[in-house]
Amino acid sequence: MAKFHYQHYVAALLMAFSGALLAAPVENEVSFSYGDGEHLQLSSRSQLSDNWYITGYNNSQFVSDGTDNANDTWFFNGGYQHQLRNELSLFVEAGVNNQYDDIATRRGFNLSTGVNYQPLKSLSIQSKLVQIHQPKYDNTEHSLEVSSTYHILDNIDVKAVYQLEAPADKQTQQQVQFGLGYRF
Numbered sequence: 001m002a003k004f005h006y007q008h009y010v011a012a013l014l015m016a017f018s019g020a021l022l023a024a025p026v027e028n029e030v031s032f033s034y035g036d037g038e039h040l041q042l043s044s045r046s047q048l049s050d051n052w053y054i055t056g057y058n059n060s061q062f063v064s065d066g067t068d069n070a071n072d073t074w075f076f077n078g079g080y081q082h083q084l085r086n087e088l089s090l091f092v093e094a095g096v097n098n099q100y101d102d103i104a105t106r107r108g109f110n111l112s113t114g115v116n117y118q119p120l121k122s123l124s125i126q127s128k129l130v131q132i133h134q135p136k137y138d139n140t141e142h143s144l145e146v147s148s149t150y151h152i153l154d155n156i157d158v159k160a161v162y163q164l165e166a167p168a169d170k171q172t173q174q175q176v177q178f179g180l181g182y183r184f
Contacts, residue, residue, distance in 0.1 A: 033179030
C-alpha cells in the first residue's frame with residue numbers, strides 16, 4: 001500500500017511542476033474537476049510549442065467501491081496537435097498510467113485522439129476517443145469524452161466533461177464532471 005501512495009504523490013508532483021521542469025518558456029494550466037459524487041480529478045497541461053504539449057491527470061475515487069486498488073489512477077502523456085483551420089485542430093496523445101504491477105518492468109499505456117473546436121477565444125469544445133491498456137487487469141478500456149472550457153477571467157476557466165466508458169469486463173458507465181482551471 002505504501003508503494004501505491006508513493007506513486008500517487010510522484011504523479012501529482014510531475015503534473016504540478018511539468019512546466020517548471022523544462023528550460024523553455026511554456027504556457028501552463030492546472031484544473032480541478034469534481035464529478036458524479038465520487039470522483040475528483042487534478043489535471044495539468046503544458047504547451048511546449050505551437051504543436052507539442054505534455055499533460056498529466058490524476059483521478060481519485062473517494063467513495064470506495066469495495067476494492068483497494070481501483071481508487072486512484074494517474075496518466076502522464078505527451079501530445080501533438082495539428083491546426084486544420086483557425087478554430088479547428090486535431091490531436092493525438094500517448095503516455096503511461098499507473099495500471100501495472102511493477103514500475104521497472106510493466107507499463108500500462110494509453111492513447112487518445114480527438115478534435116478541438118474553438119469558435120470563440122473564450123470557448124473551447126473538445127471530443128476525444130481514449131484507449132487505456134491495463135496489463136495489471138489484462139484488459140483494455142475504451143471511452144468517449146466530450147468537454148467544454150470557458151474562460152471567465154484572464155486566468156480562470158470553468159470546465160464541463162461528459163465521459164462514456166466501455167470497460168472490457170463491465171457494463172458501460174457514464175460520468176459528468178465540473179471544474180475550475182487556472183492558467184499561468
